[in-house]
Amino acid sequence: MEESQDESESAYLQRYDSRNYPSPLVTVDVVIFAVIDDALNVLLVKRGGHPEKGKWALPGGFVRVEEDRDLEAAALRRLRQETGVETPYLEQVATFGDGQRDARGWSLTVVTMALIDAASANFSSGETVQETRWSAVEHCADLTLAFDHARLLEAAVQRLRAKVEYTALPIHLMPEAFTLSELQRVFEIVLGRRVEKASFRRRIREASILEAIPGEKRRGSNRPAQLYRVVEGEGAHFFPRTLTGRRGAS
Amino acid sequence: MEESQDESESAYLQRYDSRNYPSPLVTVDVVIFAVIDDALNVLLVKRGGHPEKGKWALPGGFVRVEEDRDLEAAALRRLRQETGVETPYLEQVATFGDGQRDARGWSLTVVTMALIDAASANFSSGETVQETRWSAVEHCADLTLAFDHARLLEAAVQRLRAKVEYTALPIHLMPEAFTLSELQRVFEIVLGRRVEKASFRRRIREASILEAIPGEKRRGSNRPAQLYRVVEGEGAHFFPRTLTGRRGAS
DNA sequence: GAAATAGTGTCTGTGAGACACTATTAG
DNA sequence: CTAATAGTGTCTCACAGACACTATTTC
Incomplete structure (x- = not known):
């Protein structure tokens, strides 16, 4: 952390090159929820490349520093790519990062959930020719998702259920x-x-x-x-009490 | 995203070098809360190096992929360094990332809040000889914190107040x-x-x-x-109703 | 008319807010 | 005794749950 004394900030920045430091891989993953056939569904894509090739995964990918204004833009780009939806409800869920979750190295992913109306999703809009499907949340466990996506999905489902x-x-x-x-x-x-x-x-x-x-x-x-x-302009409404579901549930 | 067809995963990983791709800078920042003199306080450190040298900032720094097992470990390392506290309450608040917040490039920070008893914090334990101080949350606006730390702090305070x-x-x-x-x-x-x-x-x-x-x-x-x-083993308790404070507050 | 779903009236139960009351210490 | 803070009793109010009731359509 110590550099030469009394260097100016601009000189420091001139000299600074992030490629000299090992950095985690940075991705975003989007948990896109919709209700289909009386069940809560998530959108999954089949991975077309390594690693975890051929497995089902949450739509996501590397943050592109040249292209993505911020993290939300990166998530929106991916959502738009898969569904064509422009103005969903978006909420950042959590960020997972460690040395084990991706074989390519220490990696970090920002998990965002999106709520959309299934009918508004336009599947074929993506340029990438990859398989895409809705999967009932209940059945995702059977699919053995890529990476730690089962954990990411679980976190998003918990967040959604809690907030409802x-x-x-x-x-x-x-x-x-x-x-x-x-x-x-x-x-x-x-x-x-x-x-x-x-x-x-x-x-x-x-x-x-x-x-x-x-x-x-x-x-x-x-x-x-x-x-x-x-009603337009209605931010998320918070009720003063939770739905308890039968007497005295915690 | 397309590599040569039918390459094996291990061959792909062999060939993969993350340094070939531009990646955001990745840091963690810790909002350490304690109550001192009847006020909610946050721990701040004076930045010893560029950029934003000399400004007050939240304790934080780059994730060290060789050293930090995961994101929580990175936050804990920083907390321990500043306070000597080993087992605080830790909660991930949010992740902020865009091209503007750090002059060195597209950067992302995972904000975590820690709740500690002020008396248990041991200030002089850090190896780094940097100025450290508690600041009442109310007065942090006067300090013009480094980077976008005012925004990060605001998010943590909001989360804390909401959950209380x-x-x-x-x-x-x-x-x-x-x-x-x-x-x-x-x-x-x-x-x-x-x-x-x-x-x-x-x-x-x-x-x-x-x-x-x-x-x-x-x-x-x-x-x-x-x-x-x-009581040990008591996970965070959720009450079925919020404290409303005077009749009918939202 | 029956079947089906939309929509309401109203009682009970739970837990927060208000506030007055009692309890136990030091001096 | 007084001062001070600890701790309780109990009423009101808001809102979720329960459930029966009425309303409006198609056939």
């Missing part, structure tokens, strides 16, 4: 317009348990994060349901 | 033994507002995260107070 207890995050998994029953169903899918209809509607109504679309109804062979959209 | 609303995190800011009144005071300092005594005690009692130390009392010119310690 006290926020309205699942609104980002919905299409433009949706009914309260549909939203409730998505909450139930993410949480893996039933939610009380009356309490759920009360909670959502009082948060003022949705607005009814005047006159728009979802019709079926029953009473039509009011369609709602997310 | 629904966890018992401040127990990690306490010494071995403490009274409930002392703990309540620390909650109030972190939150920046008063907390109701009766509700506070009820909440802590029912969480079963503390145990009374039999017979041990804090004596003063008043009724002696029971001393408590943290």
Whole structure:
């Protein structure tokens, strides 16, 4: 850490070359969630190159210092590449780094989760000709994901489930317009348990994060349901209590 | 991303040299919190070398791939160096990375916060002869910290304050033994507002995260107070409701 | 009419907020 | 006794859970 005394900062910077120091490999990995067929799904890609060639993995890759303005841009680039989605809900989950997780050396990955409406994803938009698939989170364990991606996924799922207890995050998994029953169903899918209809509607109504679309109804062979959209400019709403699910759960 | 077809993974790894690719600079920064003189404080060090020489900064530095087993080890190394504390509460806060934050190039830092008891910190243990000081969080804005450390600090403070609303995190800011009144005071300092005594005690009692130390009392010119310690093996307790502070706060 | 889903009314339970009350020490 | 802080009793209020009820559509 000690350099020659009294050198100016500009001289120091002139002389500085990061290639002289061993540095970790830096990647971003994106956990893209969507609800499909009544199940929480993640987008996976089959690795086309070494290492871990042929295994399923989270979309990700090296941060490109020439191209990516910041970490979020790197994650967005990868998301756009796989799904064409431009404005998802994005949240940084955690960063994992150690000497074991990648055979190429000490590596670090910034894990970001994205919530999208499955219908808005456009699969074939990628230039890279690699296999891409949705996988139900429940079944990802059977796939033996590449690297430590099982652990990264686990962290993202935990974060998502935890936040659904006290926020309205699942609104980002919905299409433009949706009914309260549909939203409730998505909450139930993410949480893996039933939610009380009356309490759920009360909670959502009082948060003022949705607005009814005047006159728009979802019709079926029953009473039509009011369609709602997310009120613009609504940052993540925090409820003062968690959903407890049956009495006194921790 | 495309290499020659059908190369084996081991051949690929043989050939792979990370120095051929431009990589971000990777650092860890540690936000070390302690309560001193009725205020939330952070540990700062004066930068001894370029860049930003002479400015106050969060303790941190490059990840050393030969030395640091993982990111947490890198943060712990730095914490130990500055305070001698071996087993703090550590929590990863967020990772910031972009091309602007460090003049040496695209850089990324993993921000971790540590909660310690101020009395347990041993200042002079560092080998590096650099100035070190506690600074009240409230006054850090006056110091114009190095790099984007003001932003990193802000993120850690936000995380801490948010979690104090629904966890018992401040127990990690306490010494071995403490009274409930002392703990309540620390909650109030972190939150920046008063907390109701009766509700506070009820909440802590029912969480079963503390145990009374039999017979041990804090004596003063008043009724002696029971001393408590943290029950071992108590992971972070999550309360089902937040402290709201005056009626109906969001 | 029946079937089906949308949507409401209202009671209970839990735990936070408020605040007055009692308890135990030193001096 | 007073001063001071420790610790409790108990009422109110907000909001989740439970569950029965009404409403509106198609067939």
